[in-house]
Amino acid sequence: xxxxQLKGTSCACQGAxxxxxxxxxxxxxxxxxxxxxxxxxxxxxxxxxxxxxxLSAAARTxxxxxxxxxxxxxxxxxxxxxxxxNNTGLGEEQRLATLSELWLQEAQHAHGPLxxxxxxxxxxxxxxxxxxYLFMTARTPSQRALEDRQSQVRDYYNFSVQQALGELFERxxxxxxxxxxxxxxxxxxxxxxxxxxxxxxxxxxNARSLPQALIPASSLSFxxxxxxxxxxxxxAELVAVTAKKVVDSDSDEQPWSETPFPALTAVARFPGxxxxxxxxxxxxxVLAYDPYRQDAVTLAGNETPLAANFxxxxxxxxxxxxxxxxxLLTLVGRGEVLKKPHLYLLQPYDPNRHVVIMxxxxxxxxEAWINVANExxxxxxLRRNYQVWQLYYPTNLPLxxxxxxxxxxxxxxxxxxxxDQTARASHDVVLVGHSMGGVLxxxxxxxxxxxxxxxxxxxxxMNNQQLAxxxxxxDPYLQFNPLPQVSRAVFVAAPHRGTxxxxxxxxxxxxxxxxxxxxxxxxxxxxxxxx
Numbered sequence: 001x002x003x004x005q006l007k008g009t010s011c012a013c014q015g016a017x018x019x020x021x022x023x024x025x026x027x028x029x030x031x032x033x034x035x036x037x038x039x040x041x042x043x044x045x046x047x048x049x050x051x052x053x054x055l056s057a058a059a060r061t062x063x064x065x066x067x068x069x070x071x072x073x074x075x076x077x078x079x080x081x082x083x084x085x086n087n088t089g090l091g092e093e094q095r096l097a098t099l100s101e102l103w104l105q106e107a108q109h110a111h112g113p114l115x116x117x118x119x120x121x122x123x124x125x126x127x128x129x130x131x132x133y134l135f136m137t138a139r140t141p142s143q144r145a146l147e148d149r150q151s152q153v154r155d156y157y158n159f160s161v162q163q164a165l166g167e168l169f170e171r172x173x174x175x176x177x178x179x180x181x182x183x184x185x186x187x188x189x190x191x192x193x194x195x196x197x198x199x200x201x202x203x204x205x206n207a208r209s210l211p212q213a214l215i216p217a218s219s220l221s222f223x224x225x226x227x228x229x230x231x232x233x234x235x236a237e238l239v240a241v242t243a244k245k246v247v248d249s250d251s252d253e254q255p256w257s258e259t260p261f262p263a264l265t266a267v268a269r270f271p272g273x274x275x276x277x278x279x280x281x282x283x284x285x286v287l288a289y290d291p292y293r294q295d296a297v298t299l300a301g302n303e304t305p306l307a308a309n310f311x312x313x314x315x316x317x318x319x320x321x322x323x324x325x326x327x328l329l330t331l332v333g334r335g336e337v338l339k340k341p342h343l344y345l346l347q348p349y350d351p352n353r354h355v356v357i358m359x360x361x362x363x364x365x366x367e368a369w370i371n372v373a374n375e376x377x378x379x380x381x382l383r384r385n386y387q388v389w390q391l392y393y394p395t396n397l398p399l400x401x402x403x404x405x406x407x408x409x410x411x412x413x414x415x416x417x418x419x420d421q422t423a424r425a426s427h428d429v430v431l432v433g434h435s436m437g438g439v440l441x442x443x444x445x446x447x448x449x450x451x452x453x454x455x456x457x458x459x460x461x462m463n464n465q466q467l468a469x470x471x472x473x474x475d476p477y478l479q480f481n482p483l484p485q486v487s488r489a490v491f492v493a494a495p496h497r498g499t500x501x502x503x504x505x506x507x508x509x510x511x512x513x514x515x516x517x518x519x520x521x522x523x524x525x526x527x528x529x530x531x
Contacts, residue, residue: 048152049105050159058149062098065089077106092275093137097149100129100156107163116167121191123164124284127268130157134234135300136275154234158307161268162216162236165286168195169214185210197286201294203348204242205258211240215316217263217309225315226371229378233305234297235265235289239312256343256413261320263313263347265291265306269299292347292383310377314346323365323392341393341402341409346373351423353387354430357410361435361493366390368434387425389413395436400477403443407483410444414485421485428487438494445482445489453478 036044048056055063055070063070063080066087073080081102084095107114107122114122130153134141144150168190177188187196204211217237222228230237243260269285272278289297291308298304343357344366356376360368369390376382391409393402410429418426433441453474462470 046148046152049101049108050152050155053108055105056101056152058094058152059098059101062090062094065094073102073105077102093133093139093149096129096133096137097153100126100133100153100160103129104156104160107160116171117191120164120167120171121193123160123167124190124193124195124268127157127160127164128270128278128281128284130154130160131268131270131299132275132278134304135302136272136278141302141304157268158234158236161266161286162218162238164268165236165238165266166214166216192282194283195286196283197288199288202240202262202264202288202290203258204240204262205260205348211242213241215239215241215312217312220312220316222311222315222319224318224370225311225374227374227378228309228311228315229374230310231291231295231305231308233265233295233307234299235267235307237291237307237309237312238264238266239309239316240264254412254416255341255409256345256416258345258348259313259317261313261316263291263309264288265308267297267299267306290348292387293350310383311374314374314377317344317346318367318370321365321367323367338392338394341391341406343409343413344390344392346377346388346390349417349425350387351418351425353425354385354428355389355414355425356386356430356432357389357391359391359393359406359431359433359437359440360395361433361437362395364395364435364437366392372432386430391437393440399436399439399443403440403480404477406440407444407480410483410485426485429483429485431486431489432492433489433494434492435494438491439496441489441491442494442496443480445486446480447482448478448480 044057046056047054048059055073060070062084063073066084066089068080068083081099084090084098084102087095090098103122103126107119107126109119133153134150134157141150168188171190172188177186185198185200187194189195199210215238217230217239220239239261240263241261266286266288269287270278271281271283271285287297289306291306291310295306295308296303297306358366358369358373360366366373373388373390376386376388391406393406395402414421414426414429417423421427431441431444433439453471456474456478457467457470460470
């Protein structure tokens with residue numbers, strides 16, 4: 001109603017109409033205040049396609065600025081992304097972050113089923129836009145370090161790289177086509193993408209082949225471990241499976257083994273010097289790193305912390321080992337018996353870190369150190385300076401025999417990795433022994449002298465020839481000096497002077513169950529020896 005029309009009405013009517021108009025205008029402009037719980041506030045602020053399955057508040061704001069309905073993105077995702085990509089009203093960072101989230105939404109079947117190739121393509125597109133946001137915009141990652149949106153986009157990148165690599169690995173069953181140019185370990189095509197990469201920065205137990213499987217560390221949860229340790233940063237946190245069997249008691253091969261489940265971190269690099277080149281490329285380079293040896297990578301000229309999970313590989317190794325059952329069977333001489341000591345490296349060998357060797361106790365196994373070893377792996381200062389090796393040995397054998405064989409295993413292992421004994425790892429080795437393992441650790445840093453052997457032989461009447469033969473057989477077990485590579489030994493509840501518990505009735509009964517499997521050398525009956 002115009003002012004001219006109002007003049008023709010009565011005063012009462014004019015007043016009523018004015019009140020209605022004012023009330024209507026006030027109703028349109030009114031703002032209501034509601035309170036929300038802090039948890040709801042954080043959920044609304046930080047929720048996104050990864051945490052809630054819904055677009056983040058930042059992405060919804062970008063869609064509103066671009067004039068795109070969220071429902072349109074559900075009905076026509078390709079057209080939605082095109083409108084966001086071509087909209088000039090959005091800032092560069094806002095556009096790239098939103099496109100990364102929209103592609104991730106697409107990859108997670110938000111708009112219907114996809115083929116394996118389409119899903120991989122969507123994950124790679126999400127990673128590409130996240131990469132562009134993180135490294136190709138005017139502001140550097142350090143300038144956005146405290147922003148929630150950067151943390152979200154970093155997670156989009158890490159998750160998308162993880163999923164794309166996992167799907168490609170499964171598709172080629174761990175045997176992708178090898179690169180012909182010699183600059184990469186593999187090169188393959190998926191959709192319009194060419195994916196190539198290298199793994200020379202990762203030391204695998206079987207260096208002649210690629211892993212048998214890649215397991216996302218985020219998919220693993222462990223009961224029995226107090227803590228799980230990881231490091232925030234860029235890259236997909238993975239566990240490489242290089243062997244199916246952890247313990248092989250019948251193996252006559254090397255007495256040591258590197259972890260069959262090494263942790264690795266993979267990053268995807270999109271070639272290009274400018275934002276336009278990165279968004280136009282159809283290539284992606286995949287690089288894998290050992291997070292124990294590298295804590296940062298350079299991407300597009302930016303040095304960035306490398307993500308890492310330090311518990312996943314160790315936890316998977318313990319979960320698949322079967323140590324608990326085998327250690328008890330070994331004690332009583334039953335089942336698949338452990339015949340000789342074996343040294344397990346919990347991470348790929350590093351010549352620049354000192355070695356800590358852990359020895360378990362009676363009727364036990366490396367599982368005795370489950371949380372101690374994990375805490376060492378998780379502590380930044382210890383992890384930078386030490387690598388953990390765990391010794392698994394048959395506890396039903398005499399101390400003298402275990403002392404001799406364990407010494408040999410340690411020396412053979414150090415000799416294999418460092419023949420010239422010049423690496424830091426070959427010096428100042430630390431032994432940590434619990435119970436019987438502590439007694440053995442003490443023997444390895446002790447000098448025997450000739451007293452034990454001579455006292456033992458004095459009990460028997462032997463001529464010179466017999467005495468020489470006896471000394472020849474006993475000296476490897478009763479004559480020893482400290483291991484030169486070891487500088488410290490830590491004893492945990494070690495009965496160096498024996499224990500009264502060994503003499504009670506229950507202990508004597510249990511001792512009667514223990515059997516030592518003897519072996520005899522070949523030769524005449526007069527010269528044959530058994531041990």
